[in-house]
Amino acid sequence: MAIPAPRHGVPRIIARPDVRPMREEVLRGLHSEPKTLPPKLFYDETGAALFERICELPEYYLTRAELEILRARSGEIAKLAGPRVALLEYGSGAGVKIRLLLDALERPAAYVPVDISREQLGRVARELAAEYPEVAIRPLNADYTLQLAVPPLPEGSRRVAFFPGSTIGNFHPMEAAIFLGRVRRAVGKGGALVLGVDRRKRAATLNAAYDDASGVTARFNLNILARLNRDLHAHFDLHTFEHRAFFNSRASRVEMHLVSRIEQIVKVAGEPIHFERGESIWTESSYKYDRARLEELIETAGFRTRKLWTNRKRQFWVAYLEAV
Numbered sequence: 001m002a003i004p005a006p007r008h009g010v011p012r013i014i015a016r017p018d019v020r021p022m023r024e025e026v027l028r029g030l031h032s033e034p035k036t037l038p039p040k041l042f043y044d045e046t047g048a049a050l051f052e053r054i055c056e057l058p059e060y061y062l063t064r065a066e067l068e069i070l071r072a073r074s075g076e077i078a079k080l081a082g083p084r085v086a087l088l089e090y091g092s093g094a095g096v097k098i099r100l101l102l103d104a105l106e107r108p109a110a111y112v113p114v115d116i117s118r119e120q121l122g123r124v125a126r127e128l129a130a131e132y133p134e135v136a137i138r139p140l141n142a143d144y145t146l147q148l149a150v151p152p153l154p155e156g157s158r159r160v161a162f163f164p165g166s167t168i169g170n171f172h173p174m175e176a177a178i179f180l181g182r183v184r185r186a187v188g189k190g191g192a193l194v195l196g197v198d199r200r201k202r203a204a205t206l207n208a209a210y211d212d213a214s215g216v217t218a219r220f221n222l223n224i225l226a227r228l229n230r231d232l233h234a235h236f237d238l239h240t241f242e243h244r245a246f247f248n249s250r251a252s253r254v255e256m257h258l259v260s261r262i263e264q265i266v267k268v269a270g271e272p273i274h275f276e277r278g279e280s281i282w283t284e285s286s287y288k289y290d291r292a293r294l295e296e297l298i299e300t301a302g303f304r305t306r307k308l309w310t311n312r313k314r315q316f317w318v319a320y321l322e323a324v
């Protein structure tokens with residue numbers, strides 16, 4: 001059987017040149033106290049592949065828990081969202097979750113994947129355009145943490161944002177509220193947001209999820225240094241750093257660090273960076289929410305909770321939020 005041509009043509013990527021220069025951001029982080037690096041740097045090609053492996057690790061329950069909820073609830077989500085939805089996905093992942101929604105929705109009008117990686121975006125957009133010829137695919141190459149200039153969407157469509165994976169946990173609470181406020185403005189009045197959020201739980205479970213026995217998360221973390229060596233002419237010796245991840249219960253977040261095993265000076269983009277022995281670069285925070293903190297975040301951002309679903313083991317939430 002011939003594959004029907006996408007009714008809306010081959011998707012053209014819309015680029016927003018708002019990606020801030022990496023050099024300044026990295027040097028600012030490495031000169032601060034404590035040293036930090038932005039987690040978005042994890043996702044070069046190697047990092048994205050390692051992240052996909054993380055999602056399949058026995059210890060990393062998040063992806064399976066969220067998929068369980070989406071499979072069970074996609075019909076309910078579709079009912080709440082109604083017909084002719086324009087779906088805005090913040091960070092286009094491997095495409096499994098979005099297919100669950102596109103399959104359940106009644107005559108979806110458009111799909112706007114937003115991603116900083118042009119390659120990933122192009123691949124996802126081409127695949128989905130072939131599979132869903134009736135849906136207008138409008139890939140947007142942009143840093144989704146900034147306010148989006150949403151491309152023109154089919155007349156009469158209702159905007160529903162999708163932000164899965166508990167990536168919201170990678171923002172500090174204040175930034176999370178600002179970011180969700182931007183999502184609120186992007187969907188407008190009458191819009192909605194389907195949000196995936198990891199729940200606070202026992203430290204042992206969280207520590208294992210971010211420091212797996214097979215060392216994939218350690219490689220994912222260390223890959224950020226390999227990336228700086230390649231893209232910023234840095235001189236990190238990866239053997240002199242080790243992965244550390246732990247649940248900080250007071251702040252309700254898992255922290256990932258890269259700890260220098262020795263005292264050393266590393267050149268990064270021509271600048272010397274000094275490390276004490278045992279000093280760390282804080283590479284990621286993954287906040288875990290309880291119900292009260294989540295509701296506070298939702299309200300501050302200008303949404304109201306319509307539904308909150310969890311999986312059988314009560315590890316994760318998928319929330320259906322309506323713009324107030």
Ligand code: AVI
Nearest residue numbers: 054165166167170210217286
């Ligand atoms: C993308 N993000 C939600 C993941 C998380 O769980 O915070 C990234 C990750 N870091 C280590 N493992 C997975």
